Amino acid sequence: MNSVNNPAEMVVPRVQAAIAHAFGDEFRDTDPVIRPSQFADIQVNAAMALARNVGLPPREAAARIVEALDVDGLCSLVEVSGPGFINLTLDGSWIQELLNASEPAGDAARPAPLHRVVVDYSSPNVAKEMHVGHLRTTVVGDSIVRVLEALGHTVIRQNHIGDWGTPFGMLIEHWLEVGEDSPDAALLIDDPSAFYQAARAKFDASTPETDGFATRARLRVVSLQAGDPETFAVWQRLVAQSKRYFNAIYTVLGISLTDDHIAGESSYDAHLAQLCQELEERGIARISEGALCTFPAGFTGRDGDPLPLIIRKSDGGYGYGTTDLATIRYRVRDLSADRVLYVVGAPQNVHLRMVMATARDAGWLPDAVEATHVQIGNVLGEDGKILKSRAGNPVKLMALLQEAVDRARAVIDASRPELSDAERAVTARQVGIGAVKYADLSTGHDTEYVFDFDRMLALTGNTGPYVQYAAARIRSILRKAGELDRHVGAAAGAAPAATIAVVEPAERALALHLLEYDATLQKVGELLEPHRLCAYLFELAQLFTAFYEQCPVLKAEDTVRESRLALCGVVLRRLSGGLDLLGIETPENM
């Protein structure tokens, strides 16, 4: 909203002034309804809405506005069209001025109120495979984090891993039984679900009369939660193994999470009893059917009865409702967050809203603190059912990533044999992983989709590699001109390395789109929708390619060459900066 170089935003006050001048001061705050247009650079749609209020036909109202509109130096053409649209054609020299003044940079785009925002994302479970569903929350969450940081917010990452609860008795017993250094135990790192399922199978097959595994597992939970030092130590080693698995995935994916961001369910355990006691004493929670529950207003269940949030089970244990409450209190009170984001699957929506409502009731989540559930839509299997790591194994994440890299490798081996083996390996990784991440980032995060192997690994079309390819071509041009460092070395907000002349239609279209960057980034941060950034970058890459086809750079002469090289430089910085905010690398070659 405070971009310094976005034409549409800069025109707003001019239009408002014109409206006030034409119809009186009481209309000064009227929304000018400025929109992009296929018929002009900018479209003003205020006249139709105003027509009735000012008692004029829409076209007449539009004409009055145009009459009063002062856009000297900004627009070269203003005309009324259709039922009352006002079409603005921007002056080429103004576009040129904006583009050369200062490169549209993230730094200049900071939204007014800066927040201290906690982002909860990824949050895998110990001893469970991360599947393509987890991939989505991880990749989307990481991009949101990067964008918010670029906008100037202070971001605190929180990886709320599932490292506590009843399954751990079973897991620990199984681990001890197979031996911590055994091949079976090593599955925790290579194939966690296999480890989990082995433990599960043993648990299910066990009866008190046979080998007593289930009994030992139950006892193990009790001693774990009671703080038995020996059990606790075993548990710690078990969790550490799983962290190695998570980190292996994060490393391959280029996710910015580290062990420092882990704040698992277990870390809240010590506070749960006191938390329940406080809620009960204050009358916010009460016993129902043996369990301690809160009944936040507005939630009803199957029978229309108030829906409970169970915070202490009838057996005295605690579930995720309790830890989630402790978590939210911690984030507000101890981490001083004034905004909390949950990048979590859509099915958790009711649960999270109930937790938030209870936290509000308890005063742990003040009105000034915004809590948002960034819903991640389900990933469905071919059958249209939700993918779960439980039954059977869908596509293993690591295998998917490897396949992505392999496919990219095959392409580059064929197309760029002159590159060294090491170079091709790096590019294949960047491209393959970029394809997978872009596939998850480029659709709305809340819409569910059917998992499609080939779609995720596609290397052509609206994909990460397409955007990367445009950047690689620019690098190639700049390299040949011997000016790579001159253009990519500059600071983020620096002006172009040479004056850009906006002359050809392709140059004009490219320039206009470059000027939209700040507004796009702000929108992404505001709506928490990285797919808008994907769309922006894809279009930028397309516009660059059109320019590339129509406007020779290296063959051009003198100032034209200088200008086009500078334009290439700006586009490259924009492409690679944008990809970086998506968590996608820009290859040197591809």
Place this chain on the structure above:
RNA sequence: GCGCCCAUAGCUCAGCUGGAUAGAGCGUCUGUCUACGGAACAGAAGGCCGGGGGUUCGAAUCCCUCUGGGCGCACCA
């Protein structure tokens, strides 16, 4: 039964909080083919935006309703 989300081209998805003739990609068809890198480009075909009402100067977008999917709804997280 209650609640949340969804339905757009053959397929996978956009559509910026109401604007003009609904856009991409894939696939199909036709071209570009000694190039500043073909992981590319130009063009074509393909839609009653699930059905029906309503609000509005104007609806894919907002409201109601029906149909058809997904998910959630008390001790697993």
